[in-house]
Amino acid sequence: MYTYTEFDEAFVRNRVAQFRGQVNRRLDGSLTEDEFKPLRLMNGLYLQLHAYMLRVAIPYGTLNSGQMRQLAYLADKWDKGYGHFTTRQNIQYNWPKLGDVPDMLDALADVGMHAIQTSGNTIRNVTADHFAGAAADEIEDPRPVAELLRQWSTDHPEFQFLPRKFKIAVTGSPTDRAVTKAHDIGLRMVRNAAGEPGFEVIVGGGLGRTPMIGKVINEFLPKADLLPYCEAIVATYNLLGRRDNKYKARIKITVHENGLDTFRELVDARFAEIRGEFSGVDQKILAGIEAQFAPPPLRQAETTSFEVRYAADPVFRSWADTNLSAHKSADHAIVTVSIKKQGQTPGDATSDQMRLLADIAATHAYDELRISHEQNVILPHVHKSDLPAIYDALASVELATANVGLVSDIIACPGMDYCALATARSIPVAQTIATRFDELKLEHEIGPLKIKISGCINACGHHHVGHIGILGLDRAGVENYQITLGGDGTETAVIGERTGPGFAYDEIVPAIERLIGAYLNIRQSDDETFIETYRRLGMEPFKDALYGESARSGRAHAA
Structure with a gap:
């Protein structure tokens, strides 16, 4: 993984010192809150419902054990003993005191971390496939490209005051695990007819109040052209993007209002102007970055201990079947650690859990962890012989829940609690859904199902691309929850369709129960997933379950 250079170290330390002075001026009253706001946002500090919130960048979701331990240290020393992993592969601390934030940033700098550009109208944390470098279906590890984009975008003088925030995601696999089509720029690695790797470039994706699936602006971009082409896209948006209305300021609106063809022509013209200015310097930098992302030296050993435990222990077998994914090496596995034990807050990890994950990574996983946009933690390289020990360790701190990809593996924003x-509210809805289906013992019978919950129209919970999406709104002072169906955040991305009128807070969980009960009744076989059933039959049978007379008067199959 990438290690800070002397330049990186000096840059981050200087930034912390600068912000420390700004905080001191805010505390002594030299700066008003209005004057301080743009300064704190440039350093990832928000003023939330109850307190300040610090959002720490985890570039492309990659951490080592020392960094994870430091995150646990921050949680204990300056917060309430936990952190919240987000859909942007970041971690948030919800309770820091303003005067402590510079010390938190200095502590992050000690382990090569920061909070720069995790907020504001600039290029945010670049995200990536959380299985990058390990997935069996991968063309190339996309993280070196993500790191190149991070370095290019950090404090870029032209792009610090864009019309609106800007988000980039990159994947190196045909299977899109990075939701690239819901980003301002999405990069999907593909091969051309000659077998050479390059990128399909997608622009204008985004969720929020005007959800749109991104459009392909370039079907195959050679890797060598990636940085100047991305600069041309952002520069074009910076000129064309609206600044008169923040709700119409994202690049998705810019592309929609000007048309993809016109936008492409402008990007191509700008690309032609600046391409020569890079003179291959970016490729030299990329080569140095790539050297730091060499795969770990995978050890060779027998896998008998895994096979014996798998055959003898049904609880371990259930976890292995649900939480393991195929690795490039047949004797290794990718472990997804669920941070969503039923009834817990999705994405919240205690300091004890973070320290244990760090210990596991150092001992059994080549000192590497990932944070997924689905708010879980990944151990990307694990020899199968270590899986029994890892499972037992995870179970000791309630991290061995076998629910990855199932009904309780819910993405949820902090909602009105924070x-x-x-x-x-988002968190209580997620907790109640998860607890209800655990009580019914139906999770594994239901099978793969993506439920995503947002507590407002900004869609931080990605509800638009959930198989079942839930959006919480205020209706005359009363919480009302809309349901969407059929969303998809993968390579076949689509925005979910609204079912109809919303549901009150005490009605939303029974409504989800009716939906899933209907699915269990109408699926063709046990192997047909919820999304497959929806695509086969459409909305009507699910609307009947939600709004029909029988749904109002009686309990569904799942009850």
């Missing part, structure tokens, strides 16, 4: 923008 966020000043939220109009409804």
Whole structure:
């Protein structure tokens, strides 16, 4: 993984010192809150519902054990003993005191981390496939490209005050695990007819109040052209993007209002102007970055201990079947650690859990961890012989829940429990859904199902691309929850369709129960997933379950 250079170290330390002075001026009253706001946002500090919130960047979701231990240290020393992993592969601390934030940033700098550009109208944390460098279906590890984009975008003088925030995601696999089509720029690695790797470039994706699936602006971009082409896209948006209305300022609106063809022509013209200015310097930098992302020296050993435990222990077998994914090496596995034990807050990890994950990574996983946009933690390289020990360790701190990809593996934003923008609660809804289906013992019978919950129209919970999406709104001072169906955040991305009128807070969980009960009744076989059933039959049978007379008067199959 990438290690800070002397330049990186000096840059981050200088930034912390600068912000420390700004905080001191805010505390002594030299700066008003209005004057301080743009300064704190440039350093990832929000003012939330109850306190300040610090959002720490985890570039492309990659951590080592020392960094994870430091995150646990921050949680204990300056917060309430936990952190919240987000859909942007970041971690948030919800309770820091303003005067302590510079010390937190200095502590992050000690382990090569920061909070720069995790907020504001600039290029945010670049995200990537959380299985990058390990997935069996991968063309190339996309993280060196993500790191190149991070270095290019950090404090880029032209792009610090864009019309609106800007998000980039990259994947190196045909299977899109990075939701690239819902980003301002999405990069999907593909091969051309000659077998050479390059990128399909997608622009204008985004969720929020105007959800749109991104459009392909370039079907195959050679890797060598990636940086100047991305600069041409952002520069074009910076000129064309609206600044008169923040709700119409994202690049998705810019592309929609000008048309993809016109936008492409402008990007191509700008690309032609600046391409020569790079003179291959970016490729030399990329080569140096790539050297730091060499795969770990995978050890060779027998896998008998895994096979014996798998055959003898049904609980371990259930976890292995649910939480393991195929690795490039047949004797290794990718482990997804669920941070979503039923009834817990999705994405919240205690300091004890973070320290244990760090210990596991150092001992059994080549000192590497990932944070997924689905708010879980990944051990990307694990020899199968270590899986029994890892499972037992995870179980000791309630991290061995076998629910990855199932009904309780819910993405949820902080909602009205923390966020000043939220109009409804997300966390209690997620907790109640998860607990209910655990009580019914139906999770594994239901099979793969993506439920995503947002507490306001900003869609931080990605509800638009959930198989079942839930959006909490305020209706005359009362929480009301809309349901969408059929969303998809993968390579076949689509925005979910609204079912109809929303549901009150005490009605939303029974409504989800009716939906899933209907699915269990109408699927063709046990192997047909929820999304497959929806695509086969459409909305009507699910609307009947939600709004029909029988749904109002009686309990569904799942009950």
